[in-house]
Amino acid sequence: MKRILCMGIESTAHTFGIGIVDSKGKILADVRDTFTTKKGGMIPNEVALHHEKVKERVLEEALKSSDTNLEDIDVIAFSQGPGLAPCLVVGMNFSKEIALNSKKPLVGVNHIVGHLELGKILTKAEDPIFVFVSGANTQIIAHEGGKYRVFGEALSIALGNALDKFGRIIGLGFPAGPKIEKLAKKGKYIELPYCVKGMDVDFSGILTKVENLYRKGARKEDLCYSLQETCFAMLTEVAERALAHCGKNEILLIGGVAANKRFCEMLDVMCKERGAKFYACPLKYAGDNGVQIAWLGILEYKTRKNFPKIEEMDIKPRWRVDEVETTWI
Numbered sequence: 001m002k003r004i005l006c007m008g009i010e011s012t013a014h015t016f017g018i019g020i021v022d023s024k025g026k027i028l029a030d031v032r033d034t035f036t037t038k039k040g041g042m043i044p045n046e047v048a049l050h051h052e053k054v055k056e057r058v059l060e061e062a063l064k065s066s067d068t069n070l071e072d073i074d075v076i077a078f079s080q081g082p083g084l085a086p087c088l089v090v091g092m093n094f095s096k097e098i099a100l101n102s103k104k105p106l107v108g109v110n111h112i113v114g115h116l117e118l119g120k121i122l123t124k125a126e127d128p129i130f131v132f133v134s135g136a137n138t139q140i141i142a143h144e145g146g147k148y149r150v151f152g153e154a155l156s157i158a159l160g161n162a163l164d165k166f167g168r169i170i171g172l173g174f175p176a177g178p179k180i181e182k183l184a185k186k187g188k189y190i191e192l193p194y195c196v197k198g199m200d201v202d203f204s205g206i207l208t209k210v211e212n213l214y215r216k217g218a219r220k221e222d223l224c225y226s227l228q229e230t231c232f233a234m235l236t237e238v239a240e241r242a243l244a245h246c247g248k249n250e251i252l253l254i255g256g257v258a259a260n261k262r263f264c265e266m267l268d269v270m271c272k273e274r275g276a277k278f279y280a281c282p283l284k285y286a287g288d289n290g291v292q293i294a295w296l297g298i299l300e301y302k303t304r305k306n307f308p309k310i311e312e313m314d315i316k317p318r319w320r321v322d323e324v325e326t327t328w329i
């Protein structure tokens with residue numbers, strides 16, 4: 001079969017990334033530029049401005065590092081959603097411009113399904129329960145009945161977001177996850193609310209509690225440790241139940257929070273106790289990137305029959321995984 005090359009453009013949140021992948025899953029380019037701040041959080045319009053500023057350079061570097069030019073690319077994919085609307089618009093308009101100028105087909109893909117499929121090909125997991133924990137998402141997902149379905153999720157804020165919010169309160173800057181992980185190593189446990197409701201989890205009450213404890217003088221280290229232990233234990237419990245409910249025997253941790261070693265350790269212990277296999281998406285690809293978009297672009301391009309016209313494509317800021325038809329599975 002002819003080798004297909006796909007260029008994927010990612011812009012859902014803080015990262016503007018371009019990846020180039022071939023139809024065997026070989027990664028030819030992975031260039032990213034991520035918006036960061038020393039203090040404060042992400043303001044969507046500021047992040048969108050960042051993406052506008054870096055997009056041409058990221059494209060140039062992606063083509064250069066893969067030793068390709070636009071002529072060699074067969075299809076262009078972009079993350080259509082879910083994400084921050086101003087950021088999605090930058091990625092979509094840039095993708096449309098490239099596709100129209102180079103006369104290439106354009107595929108709009110779901111950013112989260114991109115995480116799932118890239119995680120699978122990188123780890124060789126076959127049919128796992130996905131524990132997807134990023135800045136904006138916390139979901140337990142599995143493929144059942146022809147679609148990816150969400151079996152459990154965070155009811156208020158996502159875990160990455162909760163960590164970042166707490167980081168902002170205690171002055172860690174953005175992203176706070178890695179700094180919280182470091183501080184947690186020197187902490188002792190303080191009891192916090194444990195909020196599992198059925199298959200769902202809720203981090204908002206825990207966040208309020210740690211904030212109040214911090215204002216009353218509790219040590220940052222103890223709060224970071226207790227926040228991690230409590231939130232990770234809640235997700236491990238729900239993941240274990242999803243394994244049993246779906247009759248699967250693999251867990252695949254994806255999303256930026258997969259970088260956290262303590263979380264990986266907890267899930268790994270749970271899997272060992274059940275005779276299941278634990279996989280974590282390699283750290284390099286745990287966060288947002290253009291490669292996940294390019295790889296899903298290839299899968300969709302090869303198997304989907306109809307694509308909308310480029311002019312009719314729009315962003316989908318609230319696009320859920322269970323709305324995507326998985327034609328390639």
Ligand code: ATP
Pocket residue numbers: 012013014015083133134135136137159160161163164175176177178181255256257258259260261286287288
């Ligand atoms: P989404 O992919 O849902 O659009 P996002 O782009 O914000 O969200 P990612 O790039 O996947 O998410 O992950 C970023 C999140 O991961 C941030 O909230 C960050 O604090 C968190 N994170 C990164 N490293 C660690 C770590 N070592 N421990 C805990 N959290 C971490």
